[in-house]
Amino acid sequence: MATTGLTRGMGSFFKECEHPESRWTRCPHEYKIRYRNAAGQQTEESGFATQEKARTRLAEVYHARKNSPQSQRKAERIQKYGGMQFSAYAAEWLKGQRHQGPASLRMLESTLKNHLLPAFGSRRMGTFDHKVVEAFIETMERNGVGLAAQTHAFVRLKTILLDAHRLGLYEDNPVDGVQPPQYDPKRAVIPSLAQLQGIRTAGDEAFNLVAELMSGCGLRNGEALAINVDNIVADDVYRVTEQVNQTTKTYAPLKHRKVGEYRDVPLPARTKQAIEHYADTYGTVEGYLLRNPKDITLPMPHHTVDNQWRRIRRSRQVHIPEGMVLYGLRHFFASNCLSRGIPITDVAEWMGHRSIEITFKTYRHLMPGSIGKAAKILDLGLAA
Incomplete structure (x- = not known):
């Protein structure tokens, strides 16, 4: 089916028959027209005996659309x-x-x-x-x-x-x-377990606690800074309810969440012990552990941990993978989960991603051989 276009935006006319365009004027089949209506939707009309009638109808529709109040307003916006x-x-x-x-x-x-x-x-x-x-x-x-x-x-x-x-x-x-x-998966530099062990003991106790929370629970930097003992809702569950906002340096809702919304994450025994040890050693303020060293009524600011991370990297006293950033501790959590067969849907929820697509794009490379593994599991079921 061939179509013949007219002035841009005017539409086109055509015939739905086996004849080439050169024979349209002599074949008995009717013409059809196609155009966009005032709402921008594609519309077709049929029943035109001659090409001239099809053209005339297209011109009528075109001029009516151009002269409509909506089109005039659009033209004014384009001009402005x-x-x-x-x-x-x-x-x-x-x-x-x-x-x-x-x-x-x-x-x-x-x-x-x-x-x-x-x-x-x-x-x-x-x-x-x-x-x-x-x-x-x-x-x-x-x-x-x-x-x-x-x-x-x-x-x-x-x-x-x-x-x-x-x-x-x-x-x-x-x-x-x-x-x-x-996204290039190679950009997510993840430490090995041996490297993580060195990093988790390379700074002061506040830094070490943040490292534990990011690698053990998958918390973001700001979420780790807002750690609160009252949010341990079970021996193996921590409820993430807020973060320390990097700009305002105050407690704020979680990323992609409204005030009062939260997510529950797994709390490994090691991480729980680290939280309790810090609380027993330094105390808490309304349940919060990490406070501004210059004013304990305020949260600990991001730069306190960031500066330590830079000093640790410069010192070269611990082995840190080339290109790793502090966020790599959170990547370790995802890697640890996925390599042990935990469903990616659960990992996406625990990490607070807006959609599972983000998790998949970021960590798909951490699930090698998943199709082969699935085939073996399905084969077992078929043989049962």
């Missing part, structure tokens, strides 16, 4: 925002992100300042398409930008462009078909 520079549009968009927390806003501003504005600050909003976005990703890769920074930059750019797309600036979604920055 199409020529606007990305920097001005992003600044206006940022004002509407009041629902974001302080840490999220800080990251948004950082991503704009360090990646998006240098690349697109003066670009007119109406000139974006998938090729522009793909070239941006390629440039970040070529310049050695870290994967996390690449991902944040792409997600923010995508969000801003989709906002503009909803205003009608683009006929087609400017990020359709664009492959986002791809």
